[in-house]
Structure formats: C-alpha cells, structure tokens
Amino acid sequence: MSTVSIVLSEAPLSKNVAAKTREQIRTMARKLGYHPDAFARSLRSRSSQTIGVLAFDLSDPFCIPVVRGIQAGLYAANYLPLLIDAQTQRRLFDSYVQMILERRAESLIVIASWVFEETNLLADLKKNHVPIVIIGRDLSGRGINSVFVDNETGGALAMRHLIELGHRKIAVIRGPEEMFDSDPRWAGIQRAADAAGIKLNPKLVFQLPGLVDPASGFEGGIRLAKEMLASGRPFTAVLAFDDLTALGVVRGLTGVGVRVPQDCSVIGFDGVLPAEVATPAITTIRQPLREMGMQAAEWVMHAIGKRGRNMDDAPRLYRALPELVVRDSTSAPPRRKRKERERNGAEP
Secondary structure, three states: OOHHHHHHOOOHHHHHOOHHHHHHHHHHHHHHOOOOOHHHHHHHHOOOOEEEEEEOOOOOOOHHHHHHHHHHHHHHOOOEEEEEEOOOOHHHHHHHHHHHHHOOOOEEEEEOOHHHOOOOHHHHHHHOOOOEEEEOOOOHHHOOEEEEEOHHHHHHHHHHHHHHHOOOOEEEEEOOOOOOOHHHHHHHHHHHHHHOOOOOOHHHEEEOOOOOOHHHHHHHHHHHHHHHHHHOOOOOEEEOOOHHHHHHHHHHHHOOOOOOOOOOEEEOOEOOHHHHHOOOOOEEEEOOHHHHHHHHHHHHHHHHHOOOOOOOOOOOEEEEOOEEEOOOOOOOOHHHHHHHHHHHHHOO
C-alpha cells in the first residue's frame, strides 16, 4: 500500500509517517476534492460508524426534538444516524429494520408507537447481540433498553394544575387504548383528582380512537370538543391527551365562540413546538424529548464500546421526569375570576 493510501485511509501504519508529510498529503487531497471511501474503510475496520434510527412517523412533532438529541449524541462520537420514517406502517417498520442491518448499521434506535407493539423483531435482534434502544415505550421486560417519560406523574401534574387554578368540572380526553402512554396518564389524572377529593364525571371522560397519523389527534380534539358542548354538561377545563389534541380542542371551542382560557382552560401533554407557537400558547406537560434522544445515543455508544467483551445484558430503563409548562391556555375558572374581581373592587 502506498504512503498516500495509508494516510488517507487512516490505516494504523499512518502513525509511522511524518506529521509534515501527512499534512501535505491531506492538503493536496482537499485541493483535488478527494474524499476517502467510507464503505471500504468500514470493511477494513468492521465498523460502519452508522446507527439506524427508525421513527414511527417523522411528521409527528414529537419525533423532531428526539432525533436532534440522537444526532447530538452520535455526532460527539463521530457516528452518523441513518434516519428512516416508518410512516406508522408495520410492514415498512419490519422491512426497514432488515435494510438498516443489511447496510451494516452497528445499532438501532427506535422512536416507538403503539403500532409496533406486537412485533418480535426487536427481541430477535437483541438475541443476535445488536444493541437496541427504544424511545417512548417500556420494553425492558423483553430485554430491550427503554427510554420514556413518567406518564403517571405527568398526568397528575396536569390535573393538579387545573385543580390549583380552582377548576372542579374538568373534561378529560384519554389517549387511544393501544398507546403505551394512555393508561398511566389516566392513572395519574385519577390519583390527583382523588387526592383533592374531586370526583370526575364519567360522562365528561372521552377517548381518542386509534391514531392513524398525528393529524388525527388534532381532528379528534375538534370532534370531541363539539361533543362536550353538545352534551350540555358544564365544564370549565379540558385535559387533553397530548398537545395536538389540545390544539384541536381549542379550535373546536373557539369555532363556536367559547374563549380559551377566559371561558374554558385547556392543557396538553408533550411540549411540542406547535403548542408553543399557537394562539393561545398551550399549557402543557413537557417531555424532555431532546434529552431522551441523547440518552438513547449514549447507551448505544456504550454498548458498541463494550462489544466483544463480557458485559451485563440486563436491560436499562430510563424514566424521564415531566415538567409543567404554564402558558396562555389555562387560567382560573370564570366564577372564581368574577369573585376575585368583586372582592378586589370591594376593598378600599
């Protein structure tokens, strides 16, 4: 192998070439527009320095900050994410997993959804010593490293915020039955209500159908807001399953003249960008999405670094803490506002 090839391929023997000579070779290569063949290098090193990142639906605002966190974590290790969109289709998910591995990706990070619940493909990959991390689900029981938010705590935070504002007649929109997040969020909501001595009206508890795409949550929020109003049952606040559903609720309420938050408060969950820039900006329970992506990247890099050595195969579990972010869509209920105005007006 010539000295030029040794230097440009960063072969171990390049350390024996004088530093000045190495720099001259690299300078000339840049002038000529030469770039090393990464594929050939990966064959020699048995490392592609590529991590497969398979998202359930990149059109969902939830995915973008997670992906950015993964990118930040991999960039620091000089690894490249191979980003794929499964478009919430099980068939595409299975096919893309196979394609990612055929392209010698060294690990796989999955940004998950309920649509992948029944697949055993991830467990099969784990058995073949392919490091896997799943974000948004808890599959640690299947031996897969899992990163997700503490949904029960988040549900309790949302309900507690409305109660502290003075709301007692609260409508709740639960998530689709198939989604991992739905039951624990509902459990947290009930826990906070019980602790405050508030009995939720079951006729003001609604449920989203299975989500086909992110827009279906928004559309479900519009439809359910209209159902709430048509029922004739009084409510002063709506606790929505997620931010996009909350945005749909606001659209449905304001479309018939109900002001948010003057007449009705609305709170969401996730902390995605559309909720922040909407009018009114949506109060939400923020998931640390970017941090969750960085955690997943850290775990796969750790697993790759220990490859070939004895290591504990016990799955890791990271339950991220949610955070209440108060914005413009929540305030005290109308009756409390009137009493406060009357009390303040009566004071000297």
